[in-house]
Amino acid sequence: MYTQTHRASLAFGARSGSMTMSDTRPVVAIVDDDISIRESLEPLLELSGWRVRPFDRASTFLDWTAPEGPGCLLLDVSLPDLNGLDLQARIADERPEMPIIFLTGYGDVPMTVRAMKAGAVEFLTKPFDDQVLLAAVERAIERSKALVAERSVRKALDTRYASLSRREREVMHLIVAGLLNKQVGGELGISEITVKAHRGRLMDKMKAASFADLVKMSEKLGLETPGRR
Numbered sequence: 001m002y003t004q005t006h007r008a009s010l011a012f013g014a015r016s017g018s019m020t021m022s023d024t025r026p027v028v029a030i031v032d033d034d035i036s037i038r039e040s041l042e043p044l045l046e047l048s049g050w051r052v053r054p055f056d057r058a059s060t061f062l063d064w065t066a067p068e069g070p071g072c073l074l075l076d077v078s079l080p081d082l083n084g085l086d087l088q089a090r091i092a093d094e095r096p097e098m099p100i101i102f103l104t105g106y107g108d109v110p111m112t113v114r115a116m117k118a119g120a121v122e123f124l125t126k127p128f129d130d131q132v133l134l135a136a137v138e139r140a141i142e143r144s145k146a147l148v149a150e151r152s153v154r155k156a157l158d159t160r161y162a163s164l165s166r167r168e169r170e171v172m173h174l175i176v177a178g179l180l181n182k183q184v185g186g187e188l189g190i191s192e193i194t195v196k197a198h199r200g201r202l203m204d205k206m207k208a209a210s211f212a213d214l215v216k217m218s219e220k221l222g223l224e225t226p227g228r229r
Contacts, residue, residue, distance in 0.1 A: 026141045027051040027071035031061045031087070032103060033080050037126070041074065041133075048134055050141070058082035066095060070148050072121070072140035074133075077104040077111065085111070088118050097147040099140040103128070157221055160206045168202040171195060175211070176218040 028050045030038055038054040045052045055061040058079050073095075077084040088100055102115050102123045112123045121143065122136040164172065167188070174184045181195045188195070208214040 025051045030054045030074045032076040058087045070144035071098050073098050073100045075100050075102055097144050099143045101136050163205050164202055168198050171198040172202050176215050
């Protein structure tokens, strides 16, 4: 870890650099009740190009609204108000795009296994090597970027699907199930020409370049294929 002089130098550099950096930088949240850990990690992470938000307890972190975009969480296992592993479970659904790196003064195999099975990127025991930590944060940020991009794609698909009329959705479900236009018409009691018209409109609304593209979109949306009547 750092000497006091090293910390002061890093802190000055972090503050100087942060004034010119964009607010769109990935954010690294730190939840640790040890102020010396927060004060030593903050300049290190700032100098590496990330925004840092330190918290001394789980409750203040839970009250914080994380900015849009990629980020990760450095989380102490032992906290005054909520166990780090319990916090991990609590935010699993609320903040899935924020991977967790655990920091602990002690650790055992069951604790590590529980954390990793729940999706933690790394489980580090204090004192840890700075480069090991930075490498773990880099991995976590890359994972977060992929998750954020996936969420963005899914949100766009949801919006496009919501723009379809009820009939267009019915046609979409049936054609991705492999039915021909004539068969879709028979299922829905409409003409083949009408099916083609609905198909053309829904392809445009979904921005599908091909039938295969539409099938992939359907899979990402998790659409169920309706049964034949």
